[in-house]
Amino acid sequence: MFAQSSRNSVSPVLLLVLLGCVLCPPAQASKVGDMSYVWAVFPPSHGSCALQSSEDIRCKCICPPYRNISGHIYNKNVSQKDCNCLHVVEPMPVPGNDVEAYCLLCECKYEERSTTTIKVIIIIYLSVVGALLLYMAFLVLVDPLIRKPDPYTQPLHNEEDSEDTRSLAAVPTLAGARANTVLERVEGAQQRWKRQVQEQRKTVFDRHKMLS
Amino acid sequence: MDPKGYRRGSFQSATSDEDMLEVAGASVDFSMADDDPPLDREMGGFSSYNGGGMNGTSTMMDFLEEPLPGVGTYEDFNTIDWVREKSRDRDRHREITNRSKESTWALLHSVSDAFSGWLLMLLIGLLAGSLAGLIDISAHWMTDLKEGVCLAGFWFNHEHCCWKSNTTFTDRDKCPEWKSWSQLILGHGEGAFAYILNYLMYVIWALMFSLLAVLLVKGFAPYACGSGIPEIKTILSGFIIRGYLGKWTLVIKTITLVLAVSSGLSLGKEGPLVHVACCCGNILCHLFTKYRKNEAKRREVLSAAAAAGVSVAFGAPIGGVLFSLEEVSYYFPLKTLWRSFFAALVAAFTLRSINPFGNSRLVLFYVEFHMPWHLLELVPFILLGIFGGLWGAFFIRSNIAWCRRRKTTRLGRYPVLEVLVVTAITAVLAFPNEYTRMSTSELISELFNDCGILDSSKLCEYVNDFNSTKGDDLPDRAAGPGVYTAMWQLALALIMKVFITIFTFGMKVPSGLFIPSMAVGAIAGRLLGVAMEQLAFYHHDWAIFSGWCSQGADCITPGLYAMVGAAACLGGVTRMTVSLVVIMFELTGGLEYIVPLMAAAMTSKWVADAVGREGIYDAHIRLNGYPFLEAKEEFSHKTRAMDVMRPRKNDPPLTVITQDTMTVEDVEAIVSSTTYSGYPVVVSRASQRLVGFVLRRDLIISIENARKKQDGIVSTSIICFTDYCPPLPPSSPSVLKLRSILDLSPFTVTDETPMEIVVDIFRKLGLRQCLVTHNGKLLGIITKKDVLKHIAQMANQDPESILFN
Secondary structure: OHHHHHHHHHHHHHHHHHHHHHHOOOOOOOOOHHHHHHHHHOOOOOOOOOOOOHHHEEEEEEEOOEOOEOOEEEEEOOOHHHOOHHHHOOOOOOOHHHHHHHHHHOEEEEEEOOHHHHHHHHHHHHHHHHHHHHHHHHHHHHHHHHOOOOOOOHHHHOOOOOHHHHHHHHHHHHOOOOOOOHHHHHHHHHHHHHHHHHHHHHHHHHOOOOOO | OOHHHHHHOOOOOOOOHHHHHHHHOOOOOOOOOOOOOHHHOOOOOOOOOOOOOOOOOOOOOOHHHOOOOOOOOOOOOOEOOHHHHHHHHHHHHHHHHHHOOOOHHHHHHHHHHHHHHHHHHHHHHHHHHHHHHHHHHHHHHHHHHOOEEEOOOOOOOHHHHOOOOOOOOOOOOOOOOEEEHHHHHOOOOOOHHHHHHHHHHHHHHHHHHHHHHHHHHHHHOHHHOEOOHHHHHHHHOOEOOOOOOOHHHHHHHHHHHHHHHHOOOOOEOHHHHHHHHHHHHHHHHOOOHHHHOOHHHHHHHHHHHHHHHHHHHHOOHHHHHHHHHHHHOOOOOHHHHHHHHHHHHHHHHHHHHHOOOOOOOOOOOOOOOOOOOOHHHHHHHHHHHHHHHHHHHHHHHHHHHHHHHHHHOHHHHOHHHHHHHHHHHHHHHHOOOHHHHOOHHHHHHHHHOOOOOOOOOHHHOEOOOHHHOEOOEOOOOOEOHHHHHHHHHHHHHHHHHHHHHHHHOOOOOEOEOHHHHHHHHHHHHHHHHHHHHHHHHHOOOOHHHHOOOOOOOOOOOHHHHHHHHHHHHHHHHHOOOHHHHHHHHHHHOOHHHHHHHHHHHHHHHHHHHHHOOOOHHHHHHHHHOOOOOOOOOOOOOOOEHHHHOEOOOOOOOOOOEEOOOOEHHHHHHHHHHOOOOEEEEEOOOOOOOEEEEEEHHHHHHHHHHHHHHOOOOOOOOEEEOOOOOOOOOOOOOOOEEOHHHOEOOOOEEEOOOEHHHHHHHHHHHOOOEEEEEEOOEEEEEEEHHHHHHHHHHHOOOOHHHOOOO
8 A cells, every 4th residue: 555655646746747837828937047946946926837937938040151240149039920030130130132141041940948847847757766766775674674573474575485375474464353554554555565576576587487 | 387377266275264265355446456366355345247247137136146256357367358358348338328218317327438438548648648758858858967967957958958058159059057077077078087087977877877777677566677569469469467557567667768768778768658658548447447347448448558658759649549550459449549549649739738859849850851852762762671671680580589598598687787787888889979979869860850051060061162052952062071970980880789779678677679770770871861962962974863963953861861761670670561651751740751661661571571570579479478369470271170179189088067966076176186267067977068168267266255155055065057956955055056157158169170260260259268069069178378389389489488378
């Protein structure tokens, strides 16, 4: 249960965060820019979704050297249909009749991104990896010390586990009163999961029966 | 035969109650979204089954007439019974339709049942798209982490870090916010020492990522390694692998896929994305009763989920559906086509909203050029096809040989060490060459790219004549020194990738095949394209060029050659046909290139088929011994059913159960002394006339349950499979009625039936076993495993390599 609930709580959160970032309308920026990481930690009080900063949308025009004019890069925050040489390149370095020839050389691209999405996703990913590492450390180091050597659970640690000992191990938890408290159910679920992983490990790594 | 399958439900001794406690404690707690076989859970309540499929019309209020929890489910590593699942679904649907006329609530229930499929597709698309976005963004960031870090925010990769920098035209490739490791540690980025430090940091990061990946796989979800597509193909053909599409496998596969890709290994993420999408599909199936309880319906959902997986990998929804149809699915009903398309579209749309690549594209190497090509260029395209086919056959042979060595020798005992060694070799060889140092997707993107006037990469360093250019239309130009350097570096990269991928695919980390194959093909294609371009430039007066390639014209597009090469190599390895062409032209957005792509794909498939019959996924299925009955090959031998059936001439006779003369003790003895997964039920041993077929698992569960719950059932009780049991003297113990678990319509063939027809029946109906009769009497049984062994024997392969039941 512990293993399952930890997973159960992560995925809806992930989905919600992603859907929230995706479906919230982009608002006109206030500030943001370099302070965007501060915003993520302390959400603004005025609204729920101020996602895209003004620096996240732009039209970028790269113009190579032309005659005696050196190359230049122009950035401007315009919408996608206005993203062409005429709207973005200001001030125009060539006189009126040369504008067309100059603009043919320029390459304009509309780019947008969402820094918040990137930050949220990277932070979620790193936290999941960190949590898994901590859990692995716990299972390897702390768990054997906590768990008292138990005649019923002892066979679980044997590599040459046979089905008989496993069925005997299951018996004490079934006989008598049902293991109803949350902790014991968590324990039971965790034991079941560990057994499953052990079986999988034997199939894949030891007997090489699956996945070559 | 898997001993685990036998022991799961075995009787250690018929009288000990403790052993039976394990089995009798079976609960089908279907509310837990876990793929545990129900046999080792605590006893819970009954889950309400709408019709057991076999006893729908019985009105007896006998305790055992209600379907028991656990009856009708399958053991791990067994094949499902398609016919039974489909008929169960039809019964359920019929019942809901009949009930819908009774009340508004029932009507609503029937409407929601009809819509549940679409809702499920929507959820699968959303989840698959979100996970793909997570994978893309994280992989992008972590790949760049090997080279440096962004000071403006550590979560930015190189491209996003440099987004904001205001640079001039001349140093538009420099970026002060991005610091390489040597710049961070030493303060400057030039010099030999800085280079060595960068090298060292690159190798250390690569080793750290791959070590973390393999430890996570080994510790939490061993099923998460490899590509996943061979196993998913087997699952979709009816095999059960519990835990393969579970929650932990999903989490670990997602996390370790990012780590494996970022560590610079020569692998891709498309195959594992299909596995991830199928896991999403399987997990979300547990929300809907219709799909949770029925294995056949679940496999329809998994086909659609696989389509969604390919769709987000390539940004190609149609290609994804066709891939699912051609490569992954076994049965693909037409209704699944529309739903798969819907799931693929939703997934693609979700991914697009997350916008991982910053320009509303789904794939890093989307190209948009529309240069025309000339008919004479078909010759080099066909050459690329031949190269793709030869490389594909070579790769399959060597990879299978290496994987077989890993399976059978001591090499397989050190998986962690193997991953580390391969990563170390890859990183050490990759860093010096800039084309192997960059991530493979970026390499493909650069190779597909047509050189524009503003491209400053080495590959585009042609001798430019600025005065004669008209706009962005560049003619064929002479290659500058940068191009020559790039050419030999690319050739070295090609050799390295060809060999290192053989050792990488199949390791114990999630590994895909598509991107490395496309990279090999793209490099080969680009080399050929540049060679053709220079040939056309320097010898434009030759007869073959003069007609269409005059001086100053832009006739040869090396980017197109790279694309065709990528398609050829991918086709040679996977033997995809239609889906490959559709994926490639959805990637390029241009219908003009269908003919070159088809020419290359067809040539590559023919050449590869001439050298070796199977694609990489079928070869891995055969290597692992999965019970996959190949649907595409013809069975052309003249054997008959009696040659394949069991028992053979010298074997003991068929183990049968009689319909009303055997006691509980006798049946338990039979079940514990044999390992068959089912037993035919006959009228009597003398007549051997067939009544039906009963499954082992159902028998065990029913008998256990009866011993525990029903009064008066002891070892000497008679088991009765008929409706009207024979009357017994009043002093004898009560009768155990097990008609509800008997399948009354098993498939039979006569012993003279040609095996061609038997194989066809197995394929088309998805049977597990088929009974053989002679003159109306039961003679023997043919199981799917027997069929597979027979096919292997006829093809002169080792029949003992079919491992699973």
